[in-house]
Amino acid sequence: MMKMKNLMTLFFLMSLSLAIAQTDSVLVNNVQFKDSKFNNPHAGSGFILKHNNKLYGITAKHVLFIAKTDSMKTISFDKQLKSWEFKSKKNDKVSVLAGKLINEDPNEAIEMPPKGDWLIFEIESNIPKDVAVYEVREEPLTIGEKIRFLGYPYKNYKAASVQGSLIGFTPENNLKLNVPKGNYGGCSGGPVLDANGKVVGIVSMGYFNQKEQKMIFEPASLDYFKQIITSKNYEK
Known part of the structure; x- marks a missing residue:
């Protein structure tokens, strides 16, 4: 009986993983x-x-x-x-x-x-x-929140899902994120999500600042x- 329950649990987890893998998140x-x-x-x-x-x-x-x-x-x-x-x-x-x-x-x-x-x-x-x-997040963001973005880098057949955090806002009220260094060309227009999967912006401007040796990543906010x-x- 226990063996059957374990097999059913394993089957459920495999099915769930497959379903997630098949979902087009971007x-x-x-x-x-x-x-x-x-x-x-x-x-x-x-x-x-x-x-x-x-x-x-x-x-x-x-x-x-x-x-x-x-x-x-x-x-x-x-x-x-x-x-x-x-x-x-x-x-x-x-x-x-x-x-x-x-x-x-x-x-x-x-x-x-x-x-x-x-x-x-x-x-x-x-x-x-x-x-x-996706749905829009209505509540304001707070500094330090975990944020991630999704997108397809050019020539990739696997979507990028990049974790970062909110470190501030631009003068235009766009977001400023702390994200790892990477080549994100092709991700423009992908969703920027909070920890609950609600949209807080879209992938917009991002580049590596050679002088400061850090990624500058500033998604467009929901304002527009x-x-x-x-x-x-x-x-x-």
Whole structure:
């Protein structure tokens, strides 16, 4: 009897581990243009966010530097986009089709640093069952909290999950994290999460400061997302 219980427990743990492994906690941006020479199957990372019972596809605004045509100069596709998918790197058949770009602005230049490093899409398709859907954290953060971020470094088929801690805020109220030195190119647009898995920001600016010999990692906070959702009447 005891042996049977042990086997059942082992089977449960193996099943749980497999389920976690199969969940797409972060996706990549598969961007297709009408002129296919500008297509990019991995234009940074992205994720699905649920807020006030509405679903959004999220990535970083600055990925438009590598997901654009030559004539695109502003935060607008100008009818040149064929499709934007949030796509799994674990299963080629799993993707979420983006709809309207909510914060499209033909008067805002594609520049660094961007004004609020968020691209916010409506969702056109159903969400596959194994794709993670996150929610926003409403409570303010406190210095010293454990924070982690997710994303797909370029050429990696395994998502990075990097643990850090909050060490402060920038003058623009973005986050300042203490994270290990690493090559995180491709992770831009991935979710930044608190200890309970709630979204507190997105992967935005990060680089290694050679002079100070430390990582500078400053995710975009939720401020811009909330501002856009409110101003575009998506709160209703």
